[in-house]
Amino acid sequence: MDTFEDDLYTVTVVGDVRDPYPDFARMRAESPILKEQMFENTVYKAFRYHDIDTVLREAETYSSRLFGPVMGIVMGPSILQMDGAEHRSHRSIIGGAFRRQALTDWETSFIEPTVQSLIDKFAGRGDAELVRELTFHYPIQVIAKILGVPVEDYRTFARLSIELISIAVDFDRGMKASQDLRTYLESIVAARRVEPKDDLISMLVQADIDGEPLPDDEIYGFLRLLLPAGAETTQRLLGTVLLGLLENRDQLEAVRGDRKLLTNAIEEALRWESPVQMTSRENLRDVVLSGVEIPAGSHISVVIGSGNHDETVFDDPDRFDIFRDGPPHLAFGEGPHRCLGEHLARLETTVAMNALLDRLPDIRLEPGDSDPHVHGLAFRSPNCVPVAFTPQ
Numbered sequence: 394m395d396t397f398e399d400d401l402y403t404v405t406v407v408g409d410v411r412d413p414y415p416d417f418a419r420m421r422a423e424s425p426i427l428k429e430q431m432f433e434n435t436v437y438k439a440f441r442y443h444d445i446d447t448v449l450r451e452a453e454t455y456s457s458r459l460f461g462p463v464m465g466i467v468m469g470p471s472i473l474q475m476d477g478a479e480h481r482s483h484r485s486i487i488g489g490a491f492r493r494q495a496l497t498d499w500e501t502s503f504i505e506p507t508v509q510s511l512i513d514k515f516a517g518r519g520d521a522e523l524v525r526e527l528t529f530h531y532p533i534q535v536i537a538k539i540l541g542v543p544v545e546d547y548r549t550f551a552r553l554s555i556e557l558i559s560i561a562v563d564f565d566r567g568m569k570a571s572q573d574l575r576t577y578l579e580s581i582v583a584a585r586r587v588e589p590k591d592d593l594i595s596m597l598v599q600a601d602i603d604g605e606p607l608p609d610d611e612i613y614g615f616l617r618l619l620l621p622a623g624a625e626t627t628q629r630l631l632g633t634v635l636l637g638l639l640e641n642r643d644q645l646e647a648v649r650g651d652r653k654l655l656t657n658a659i660e661e662a663l664r665w666e667s668p669v670q671m672t673s674r675e676n677l678r679d680v681v682l683s684g685v686e687i688p689a690g691s692h693i694s695v696v697i698g699s700g701n702h703d704e705t706v707f708d709d710p711d712r713f714d715i716f717r718d719g720p721p722h723l724a725f726g727e728g729p730h731r732c733l734g735e736h737l738a739r740l741e742t743t744v745a746m747n748a749l750l751d752r753l754p755d756i757r758l759e760p761g762d763s764d765p766h767v768h769g770l771a772f773r774s775p776n777c778v779p780v781a782f783t784p785q
């Protein structure tokens with residue numbers, strides 16, 4: 394294995410927490426809105442499902458503008474930090490790109506071929522470590538195709554994208570990655586201005602808002618958001634679906650027998666170990682959540698991973714159970730900022746799972762000396778998924 398996977402693994406593990414759920418349960422019971430001092434800022438953390446749902450849905454009260462001074466510094470202006478009409482007009486520029494027909498075209502033209510060629514590399518061997526050999530490499534290649542950046546460079550921008558979103562851990566490294574990513578993208582953006590193609594970069598350079606072209610800063614803002622958003626989260630989801638099913642053989646067999654159950658497995662993995670564990674808002678007026686008064690202008694951090702384990706909403710919430718009924722999970726957020734790529738993430742995961750189940754019918758977990766488990770604080774996914782199967 395080359396150092397690419399090692400580097401990626403190092404930057405991916407932000408907060409090596411194995412099981413945050415007992416603490417979350419205690420917070421939901423005793424301190425559902427936790428007031429914490431973080432440097433000069435007071436942060437209110439929300440742990441209950443219904444509080445999180447409210448904060449994310451009521452966008453006129455709970456603004457996203459606080460992302461400006463945080464993510465805006467490293468990404469440039471992006472829809473993540475916009476509110477109201479500005480957010481709607483900018484989001485609609487790329488919203489159309491992820492429509493159902495586009496997904497169907499992408500599935501056959503490059504999503505399926507990408508996953509098949511990755512499986513080709515280990516199918517004859519009889520064993521594999523699926524995080525390092527599949528999930529790290531797959532969604533980043535897919536988003537590269539969608540954006541229109543050369544797939545052969547994917548190792549470079551995979552590393553830069555992850556360094557960029559790890560800015561909270563290493564500020565200087567995050568800022569350098571941001572600049573390097575822009576430098577890398579500049580020649581591609583320039584080429585699409587001269588000769589547009591059927592890709593998202595061409596869509597961005599041709600877009601206008603009220604007759605004005607998108608400023609360069611916003612084009613790079615979009616791209617710096619989409620690369621990590623498209624790659625980093627989906628690889629985590631696929632790893633968790635794999636581990637959840639491989640650790641629960643009866644559920645794996647059920648999915649093998651009825652592939653429609655893959656939909657349940659994916660939704661359950663999103664709930665059980667949400668890849669993105671938290672996001673934040675600023676309240677524009679005084680509010681009360683779970684009986685706690687929060688003054689206008691506060692930083693409210695919503696702990697999605699806790700909301701998705703709220704025992705008042707989900708029975709036996711720490712259990713992976715693809716047969717559970719219940720309200721929707723919050724893993725893709727809610728309200729106007731709800732994830733733009735959710736259908737793509739589901740499609741990529743479905744295609745990969747079907748390919749693995751078709752090609753490696755007796756795939757099973759083979760931990761050996763390793764200790765496969767889900768971990769992480771801000772983002773969560775398995776550390777490894779070692780498997781064995783009859784060589785194909």
Ligand code: HEM
Pocket residue numbers: 449472473474484536618619622623624626627630667668669672673723724725726727729730731732733734735737738
């Ligand atoms: C399992 C995979 C994914 C998860 C768990 C996930 C999670 C999320 C969450 C929680 C948000 C809301 C953030 C907030 O409200 O502050 C979000 C927003 C967003 N996601 Fe995803 N995401 C995933 C995949 C993707 C993919 C594949 C793409 C793109 C290709 C994408 C693009 C975006 C964008 C552009 C936004 C910002 C939307 C806005 O601000 O209006 N995501 N995502």
